[in-house]
Every structure is written in C-alpha cells, then in structure tokens.
Amino acid sequence: MPRMLDVSDDVRAEIGDEEADRLLAGENAPGAYDCTSCRTPGNTDQERTSTVLFVGQETAVLAFAHATCVPSQVVPVAEEQLRGAVRSITGEDTADPLAEAVPHGVSAAPQYASAAPSGYAGAAQPRAQAAVQDPPQQPGRAAPSPQAVLGVTSGVVLVGGEARPALVVEPTAPITRPGSGQGDDFLSLLTEQGFLPVVDLNRPPGPNHGWSVLIAMGQLHAVLMPSANGGAPVAWWQAHRPMPLSEGWRNAANRSRQVMIYAAPAGTIGTQPREDQLRAALDRAAASGALVGASMPLAGT
Template sequence: MLDVSDEVRAEIGDEEADRLLVGDDAPRSYDCTSCRTPGDPEKDRTSTVLFVGEETAVLAFAHAGCIPSQVVTVSEEQLQGAVRTITGDGPAPAVVPAPASGAVPQAAPGPNTPGGQAVLGITSGLVLIGGDLHPALVVEPTAPIARPGSDGPGDDFLPLLIEQGFVPVTDTAQLPSALSGWSVLLAGGQLHAVLQPGAEGGGPVAWWQAHQALSVTDGWRTAVNKTQRVLVYAAPVGSIGQQPREDLLRDALDKAAAGGQLVAASMPLAGTPNA
C-alpha cells in the first residue's frame, strides 16, 4: 500500500523505487512525518516523502491521508532536524506541521524573495471578524528565517514580510489591510500558490507554491466565493503550533498578536474558487 510519486521516483531511481514497492526496502512500521502517529505500510496507504537538502536527502514515510508522495526541498540544517525526528535520536519539530480543523498541511519552498528559500507550513481556516466568516491562510516556517547575508541565529521572518507590505496585527478582530500586487491562486476549487509582484515590474511570481494543489473545505470555498479575498496571517516558527481545531487556531492567533508575533494582509483571488 506504498505510493511512490513520479517526482520521488525520478530522484531515487527506478531500482530503489521498485524495491520499495515490492516491500524489500519498505519499513515494517513508521511514525508519520506529518501527524507523528504510527503507520503500517501493510495496512495503511502510505506516501513516500523525500526531503532534499544541499548535500543529502532523507526518505520518510507518511499516511497517504496526511500528505501525498512528494519531494520537499529543505535547508541542510532543517534536514538534520528531520533526521533526528525520523530516527528518534532527539527532539526536533516535525518538518510538515499538523493541520488545523479542515486544513491540509503542506511544506513548500518560499519565500523566494527577499529571504531565500525556507520551508513554510500553511493551513487554511475560517476567521470570524465582525460577525462574518472570512477565509484565511496561516503561514508559519518550520525554522527561523535569517536575513540574507546575516551571520546570527536571529529570526527575520516578520521584518522581511513587513518590508514587503504586511502589517503587524495587534487585534485579530480587525480586518487586515489590502496588500497591493499580492494574490492567492485558486483553480478548480484548490489552493495552488500565494503570488507576489515580480522584480522590476515583471509578472507575479510564487512566494509560496504547493507541490500538489491543496484541497480546502466546502465552508472555506463558500466564504471565499462571497468575499473574493483571502486573509493571510504569518507568524515566526513556534508561534502558532499544531492546533487540532479552528477555535484553538484562533486562540493561537490572538496570543501571537498580543505578543507582537503576527502580521497579516488581505489579498484578492488570482484564480477561480469554483470547484
């Protein structure tokens, strides 16, 4: 019941992919790299997930219902953290965060500029503001993001986004302001990317892009059909965490805002939300 995507097969080669599929190299059991609960490839539909760093690569396994088989590009430091998590040699955050209620987790390269590549976790959810439900995306990196050229271990994720036009959130009961040139790409009722303006007046480029299109709930799609805009919240690693329900996600957003650890923007749709 193991799935090896064409993308993963191209990276590991046909011989190794075939050995996995016939069970020669498949694990007898594993901890899902997404939800961190046990899995059995003989009983559970299982995805192969290849984490690729600058010098090394690690093959991990996940419940197919959590994430599809895919290749995820990460920094070498993040890859070593993944190794510790997968092998159980020490505490480390899961590379792909668990979803909030009704959301699908995804790790993807971004932001493209100005902070270089980083792995971002993204979840979809509904946020109640002024008595209306608004479709929202919550973005949280899996590791601190340093400013290009800096030597220290600091996290510049929020300052970099503020420089791009995101606004600090002090009260989640207020609608975030619109961010010119940015948009959220939906097509066929699924989430594909968050787009930002291209360099020197060029066309939009992906700030965050899904490896595979992400499903959203019917309620989220209904809300975005009504508003035609998406609220995008962003917080540093560890600020939001893995929240199993949307009310707990809202509580985490409130706490992050109170601590000065939340920025946001409102963005129009770049594609059609219709299924």
C-alpha cells in the first residue's frame, strides 16, 4: 500500500531512486512512527509524512516527521553526534551503528529512527558543556581558555506573555580574545558576531542571520554559525552528547520555529533548578548590562 510520504529531491539524491521508490510504494517504510521533531506519534498510512535524512561523514539515519512539523530534507550532522544519537536510540553505547536494522531503531542507511520521549517538565534542563570550536580561519569567535567550556541550559521562558524556547550560554571561566590572556571578552566577542544587548526580557532578541540551532531526533546537538568561506554552517557550540530537551521546550520550539539564545559572562547566571529562577537570573543579568541575545531558527528538526 502506498504511504503518504514526501521525499524531497535532496533526500532522493542521497538514498537513490530505487530506495526512494520503495519508500513511496510502502515497501520499506513503517506505518506508525514517532515524529523526529515533535516526538508525538504519526502514521504514514493516515497523514502526510516527511522523510528526514541525517547525514554524517560515514553514517546516515533516515527518520520520519509530520509534514506539518518539518519538510522532507537532508540534515548534515557531525559524525560523532550522529553515532551518539544512534547509540542513545538503540540504548547500546557500544553498538555498531552500521549493524543490521532493529525494528523502529537505527542501523545503516536507510534506517528508521525512533526514540523514547525525554525531558524534565517544569524545570530548567541540566547543563551541557562543550568547548567552542574555533578554527583559526574564523577570527572574532568566542574562544575559551584551555580551562573554560561553555555551559548551555535549556528552559522555557515567558517573553511578552508567550512561552518561548530558550538556551542560556554561560562559560565556566572568563573568555578572553586569542593572545589577550586577561579580562573577559565573551560579550564583546558575541556582539561582534551579531548578538545584541538584552535590556528587557519581555521582548524577544533580534535575529542573528545565518545562525541556527540544530535539533535532531528531539535532542539538542549544536548551535550553528555561518562559515567564513561561505560554505555550509559550522558548529559554534557542539554538545559532547546529544542533550535531552523537555516536551514543553520542544512544543514551544515547534510553535515558534525560533529559539531564543541568551549569553552571559561566567558566574552571572549559575545553575538554576527551576525555569522561574532561570528567568529571574536572566532579568538580573539584563538589568546589570551583562546579557546579550539573539533569536535563531531551527536547523533540521
């Protein structure tokens, strides 16, 4: 029975005409699935469904999403991030992601990704930490000292009375310009990259064009920035392991298709156990002139 699948030209080019035709004919596609964007159930027999192909250097994962959530597309993902997602889905950290397929699991491409919902409703997410990638050919980006990493906390923040998905970025130590070795240049480096001072959290921060937030399989993978040579976006911040996002956060992101990114110097925000306390800490940072922000679209799903 033919499935109600959308296979974009980009996806078809990656998986080949033969595999794409098998999918459309219903030979190689599941009926029921968990949407890789909103994590709610879907069915290729009953509703229009997008095929979403996550592609690394060696690994590829074919997933499914409601067509109303995201269009069919190819999403580039760092190989290690993709393999980490495979391991988290299969529940086997040592599993070979190119092994034979498991039902509603992940294996060699084409494969069908499905993961259990995750999240911490009503609370700010545990902080994920990762070093900022800073190739020499991209001057002016935030560069940590060897001891500093960026902590990222997710939470739903009320902005103008509307629940908006937010990521709060705070280094574990002062960030200095390459070669400086003193002071804290974190905010000035970010303003040079298009972030703007935040003085009122009741208004969303302005867009930072070319930047985006990569959500894959319902988890946070990276914050992407434009490439200096005009090529594909590169990771400004990348999680060591995919970061779980609460159902409330994902729902807010699917509604707005925008993520609020707030950044503050080391020691400004701290670890806040509840979203109301996170908002209060952001308000204090804004009042003291120690907060910058930007709004960014979702990349991928």
